[in-house]
Amino acid sequence: MSTTEIRETLSAVRDAVAPPPPDHLAVRARARAERRRRASFRSAVALSGAAAAAVAAVGVVGLVRDAPPRATAPAAGPVAEPAAVTGFVLDGRLVVGGSGGYERTQHPARTVLGVLDGTLAFLDPRGGLFGVPVTDRGAVGEVRRLLPGVVDRSWYDAGTGTLTVQERGGSVRTWAGGAAAWVPWDRQSDADLYLVRDTTWVESDADGLTLRGPGLTRRLGAGGGVLDGDLAGTALALATTEGLRFLDTRTGRRTGRQPGEWAGRLTPDGLRYVGVTDGGVYLLDPVSGEREPMSGPDHLDGLTWTSEDTAVGRERRPDGSAVLWECRVDRRGCQELYTDPDGSLALTK
Numbered sequence: 001m002s003t004t005e006i007r008e009t010l011s012a013v014r015d016a017v018a019p020p021p022p023d024h025l026a027v028r029a030r031a032r033a034e035r036r037r038r039a040s041f042r043s044a045v046a047l048s049g050a051a052a053a054a055v056a057a058v059g060v061v062g063l064v065r066d067a068p069p070r071a072t073a074p075a076a077g078p079v080a081e082p083a084a085v086t087g088f089v090l091d092g093r094l095v096v097g098g099s100g101g102y103e104r105t106q107h108p109a110r111t112v113l114g115v116l117d118g119t120l121a122f123l124d125p126r127g128g129l130f131g132v133p134v135t136d137r138g139a140v141g142e143v144r145r146l147l148p149g150v151v152d153r154s155w156y157d158a159g160t161g162t163l164t165v166q167e168r169g170g171s172v173r174t175w176a177g178g179a180a181a182w183v184p185w186d187r188q189s190d191a192d193l194y195l196v197r198d199t200t201w202v203e204s205d206a207d208g209l210t211l212r213g214p215g216l217t218r219r220l221g222a223g224g225g226v227l228d229g230d231l232a233g234t235a236l237a238l239a240t241t242e243g244l245r246f247l248d249t250r251t252g253r254r255t256g257r258q259p260g261e262w263a264g265r266l267t268p269d270g271l272r273y274v275g276v277t278d279g280g281v282y283l284l285d286p287v288s289g290e291r292e293p294m295s296g297p298d299h300l301d302g303l304t305w306t307s308e309d310t311a312v313g314r315e316r317r318p319d320g321s322a323v324l325w326e327c328r329v330d331r332r333g334c335q336e337l338y339t340d341p342d343g344s345l346a347l348t349k
Contacts, residue, residue: 233270
């Protein structure tokens, strides 16, 4: 069969077979689906525009309220004024705070010791001992050197308002601030000084600790387990690997004990202990063992007394920032004083 004959045969078959009737149901279904698709698109566009308008109307607050909370870095600088004159180190320089605010000085500082008769004593990075006059409002005067040599160790006693230092070479002397002269010690011992308060001190040697005072010399056992210690009033506090223990410095006898790991300081009168344990800050009675939680941070280090019932300490946060807190015994609580997002804030180094 030729090509022409094949075409003619196929044309005849086409003309003889009737075309199938159109599927109106399928056509209508496809039309409805297309309309729904276009309507959905228009609705989405309208909703996006409405959402944008809503954000513009309510501002960022609406977004923050609806979104999950996000951690933000603390703002740098002061949060509250201290109840007592406070000194601390920020970026290696001395900062002084009072009721009139904070003054950032240019004096290099490593450790802030305390205020003695209107003079704030501090050590510079090389161990030089300096003092700067301060007012209750935190205003500072001209810095002067308090001793010519290098200080290896120092003990500030807020209860008596005195400062005792051990200079390089081993000599020890005490100062009461102001125009008072330095009083040298006549010590007949080669043991290292560990704690000092007025006429009572604790020495450390290879055999442990020894408590010395007027008419008293008492061995305190091995010193290898001692983690922290403090002297105030007639009390000695020793935080050890086996718990916290308190002794009477007049007799050397133990007056109380607390289990657990502690770090803290006796109040200047020696009647209470502000310490950190079990993820909190507590006010503890050394004799009865009664303890009260103090509102504030979970942890503090570098506790330093700025008055009879006020102490400051530093909190280090997981994000690397540091916060200066002031804790008041009379209020059983602590408040933030100063925040440092860079984490350089320190009381002692």
